[in-house]
Amino acid sequence: MKKIYLLMLSALVVVLGGCRKDFEQVRAVRLTLQLEFPDAFIKGSVPKDVEVTLRNNITGELIKAKTDEEGKVVDTVIPGTYTVTASKAYSPEETSELLGNEEEIFVNGNLSPVIVNEEKVAVLKLKSSRAGGLVIREFYYSAITASPSYLYDGFTEIYNNSNEPIRIDSLYMGSTRAGATNNTSASAPYNFLTAYPEEVYLNQVFMVPSTGQPRFLEPGKSLVIAISGLNHKSDPNGNKNSPVDLGDADFEVFWDYPTGRDIDYPDVPNMVHAFAGNTAGFDWNIGINGAGMVIFNTKDFDKLPVRFEPDAKTAGTTQYIGIPVSDIIDGVDATANATIFLSNKRLPISVDASMTTAEVPLKGRSVRRKVKTVINGRTIFVDTNNSSADFEVNLIPSPRKWN
Numbered sequence: 001m002k003k004i005y006l007l008m009l010s011a012l013v014v015v016l017g018g019c020r021k022d023f024e025q026v027r028a029v030r031l032t033l034q035l036e037f038p039d040a041f042i043k044g045s046v047p048k049d050v051e052v053t054l055r056n057n058i059t060g061e062l063i064k065a066k067t068d069e070e071g072k073v074v075d076t077v078i079p080g081t082y083t084v085t086a087s088k089a090y091s092p093e094e095t096s097e098l099l100g101n102e103e104e105i106f107v108n109g110n111l112s113p114v115i116v117n118e119e120k121v122a123v124l125k126l127k128s129s130r131a132g133g134l135v136i137r138e139f140y141y142s143a144i145t146a147s148p149s150y151l152y153d154g155f156t157e158i159y160n161n162s163n164e165p166i167r168i169d170s171l172y173m174g175s176t177r178a179g180a181t182n183n184t185s186a187s188a189p190y191n192f193l194t195a196y197p198e199e200v201y202l203n204q205v206f207m208v209p210s211t212g213q214p215r216f217l218e219p220g221k222s223l224v225i226a227i228s229g230l231n232h233k234s235d236p237n238g239n240k241n242s243p244v245d246l247g248d249a250d251f252e253v254f255w256d257y258p259t260g261r262d263i264d265y266p267d268v269p270n271m272v273h274a275f276a277g278n279t280a281g282f283d284w285n286i287g288i289n290g291a292g293m294v295i296f297n298t299k300d301f302d303k304l305p306v307r308f309e310p311d312a313k314t315a316g317t318t319q320y321i322g323i324p325v326s327d328i329i330d331g332v333d334a335t336a337n338a339t340i341f342l343s344n345k346r347l348p349i350s351v352d353a354s355m356t357t358a359e360v361p362l363k364g365r366s367v368r369r370k371v372k373t374v375i376n377g378r379t380i381f382v383d384t385n386n387s388s389a390d391f392e393v394n395l396i397p398s399p400r401k402w403n
């Protein structure tokens, strides 16, 4: 028996010797990720216990780890191309030791692509952002197929995830240019991210109307904003395949295009149309391949910069308005499917460290935030400013239903 093993072993050595290159390609190598806090943090602070996810871009395999006492993750991985994301939420008490002031914050970061051929050390510089009490709880953008496709039953639901009422009159919401179906599409990169990393560029912005009286959203309550405020399932203007009734939405988007094709539903009040980057389409076409969706408050909306996309591969007439990242309350970077690289994100890392997806367009699916816990009947949703961790697919979009 021993002889046979020896023979087999020597045969193996010959085989391996003959294709040494192939053998080396599958040998696991050591990857060290060194995380660093933003410069504003107190000198010597170390990002300990930060959740780090490594995704193999080819196999899709996920490796999850937490940083050690030195802010490092050391792992052995098979050579390949990886996407690394990191995020952690800090309580006001924890933040006071790191930044000096007491407020709830997030730190986030990503590296993509990380090409690992041999032993490698990569540094991931984190960014921080404030935690807002308002979050996007659900985002339905993927629409349905029903020859022709029906694109008007989308909605965004905004939720008060805090324990105090939050003012919502004059709250803005807006979307970036739509996502692409693949990484090689001309519309895949969003060149604003490299040129203006501290701003979010939007092509449509709407605002909750203000009557002069403060309007509050209570803890555990939500605001449903419909593309069009009708019962899409039963209304003759809807489509029987739609999964949603938005006849009781809090607001709808009504845009009186020259085409006159959008309908103003009288029972649902209208959002104020604050900015239009173009006038194509018949309603707010967010895009069945997703987009970055954000909510924000800003003081001087009229003074914000308006630009064309720098070095755009697809020249167009659309202009975009730049919102400072510091004004953003919450954002979700929704994309067409799980193959889209982080380099084709629409939102900066400090707004959303990664992306989420309804996986397939035209199947009536949404993305929704995962439930973290329920305290005295009030649901609290996961919020780490990292949508791949915070969100999940909802097979049947469910406005105002989460338990």
Ligand SMILES: [Ca+2]
Residues within 6 Å of the ligand: 227, 228, 229, 252, 253, 254, 255, 262, 263, 283, 284
């Ligand atoms: Ca509408």
Ligand SMILES: [Ca+2]
Residues within 6 Å of the ligand: 229, 252, 254, 264, 265, 266, 267, 268, 269, 270
């Ligand atoms: Ca209306």
